Amino acid sequence: MSASEAVTDALRELHARFAGVDEGRQADYIPELTRSDPDDFGLALVSMDGHAYSAGAADTPFTLQSVSKPFVYALALAALGLDEVSRWVGAEPSGEAFNAISLEPGTGRPANAMVNAGAIVTTALVPDSREEPAFGRILSCLSRFAGRKLDVDEDVHGSEAATGDRNRALAYLIRSTGSLPVDPVQAVDTYFRQCAVRATAVDLAVMAATLAYGGVNPVTGERVVSPEVAAQVLAVMATCGMYDSSGDWLLRVGLPAKSGVSGGLLAAGPARFGLAAYSPLLDASGTSVRGRAALGALSERLGLHLMRNPALPGSTVTLVTTADVLPSAPTGRLARALHERVGVVAAQGALDFTAAERVLYALDESGSEDGGPVVLDLREVTGADSDALVLLHAGLSRLAREGRRAAVVDPGDRLGPPDLLRERTGQDLPRFGSREEAAEQCARVLAGPG
Numbered sequence: 001m002s003a004s005e006a007v008t009d010a011l012r013e014l015h016a017r018f019a020g021v022d023e024g025r026q027a028d029y030i031p032e033l034t035r036s037d038p039d040d041f042g043l044a045l046v047s048m049d050g051h052a053y054s055a056g057a058a059d060t061p062f063t064l065q066s067v068s069k070p071f072v073y074a075l076a077l078a079a080l081g082l083d084e085v086s087r088w089v090g091a092e093p094s095g096e097a098f099n100a101i102s103l104e105p106g107t108g109r110p111a112n113a114m115v116n117a118g119a120i121v122t123t124a125l126v127p128d129s130r131e132e133p134a135f136g137r138i139l140s141c142l143s144r145f146a147g148r149k150l151d152v153d154e155d156v157h158g159s160e161a162a163t164g165d166r167n168r169a170l171a172y173l174i175r176s177t178g179s180l181p182v183d184p185v186q187a188v189d190t191y192f193r194q195c196a197v198r199a200t201a202v203d204l205a206v207m208a209a210t211l212a213y214g215g216v217n218p219v220t221g222e223r224v225v226s227p228e229v230a231a232q233v234l235a236v237m238a239t240c241g242m243y244d245s246s247g248d249w250l251l252r253v254g255l256p257a258k259s260g261v262s263g264g265l266l267a268a269g270p271a272r273f274g275l276a277a278y279s280p281l282l283d284a285s286g287t288s289v290r291g292r293a294a295l296g297a298l299s300e301r302l303g304l305h306l307m308r309n310p311a312l313p314g315s316t317v318t319l320v321t322t323a324d325v326l327p328s329a330p331t332g333r334l335a336r337a338l339h340e341r342v343g344v345v346a347a348q349g350a351l352d353f354t355a356a357e358r359v360l361y362a363l364d365e366s367g368s369e370d371g372g373p374v375v376l377d378l379r380e381v382t383g384a385d386s387d388a389l390v391l392l393h394a395g396l397s398r399l400a401r402e403g404r405r406a407a408v409v410d411p412g413d414r415l416g417p418p419d420l421l422r423e424r425t426g427q428d429l430p431r432f433g434s435r436e437e438a439a440e441q442c443a444r445v446l447a448g449p450g
């Protein structure tokens, strides 16, 4: 027993709540998929620290099917870049079923990489050579996302290959418009193989967590794709990942997600969690019924809806205090100057652009009305990203130009090394080790000699 078992308990609770739902049906157009157990139901959650939690049949293998699509899209984006990939496949929600003929009028370009038409094209874009065949690249990419070596369910692959005329027809249609750069039969076969790659709900949660963590697998620590590619994939999952129910899903659940007809479903809470479910009974749009219900409830419970107040106040706090909180306030003229005219702004946590804006606003608000000196205390700051630094430097440089004295308490060099700071702010900002020392020095300047 341990404290974090409480997370597992939360998953178990959701599992118990939805295990009895028996609506929906297994996909049978790929005959082999009907061999899955309709009662199987697994849930998994992986944090950005790589902690994994699960309930139910979370270690039962099933084939990825369409859950493979965003990850192969990531591979194509990493190899060719967004502009080149976008020449061949769009990024507009089709509003149609996964197997519809969703092609742009005129160009024949598939609407997006999440529907079959677009996924076949995406797969065809993966570089293919004798030394490194496309499918080898795909399998190794999927494995890196999952953090372990995945394999192919040959029976499911054979079953889809034997019955997949609709996808082959789609591929021929796309090639007839000039939007498929390779042989349709070969492209579709590689696509069927990627759909037949086997994984578990825990694997899916790790894969989702890797996208949520900016392309780094939080379990293995390996960078699988760049932060740009991870963001591009999540964006297309958010608008197109659930086919003709993408809008409703984004409205209610509020997360980028991808479903597959074998019953797998994953969702990514950016910078928070990867979530996954497995349950083979599907609704009309090909989404696991229990999976949809459980991930929806989980998103609500964890407050993951993307549009819901994403920048929570308190993750980084800045505050304006007056110098009278200082323990060792000196007396006389110095004390008065210190109490009345020196402002102190303290920031905590990790600073991004949003937090930096609050710091600058607090600097403006701090101190006396005639713009007395201000002390910026960064001792509790754990880091500042480059956008935050550029803004902070620019803000401090403006203060200096307006003739307002500022001093920083920055023993950890959160504002960058002194040289960089001088270059960016055009001045030598006085730096101190403690807030008291900084405030007292500022007060001395105000109080004048004597």
Ligand SMILES: NC(=O)CC[C@H](N)C(=O)O
Binding pocket: 064, 065, 066, 067, 098, 099, 116, 160, 167, 192, 195, 259, 260, 261, 262, 286
């Ligand atoms: N939605 C899905 O999971 C579809 C994948 C399946 N292999 C197909 O192409 O029909």
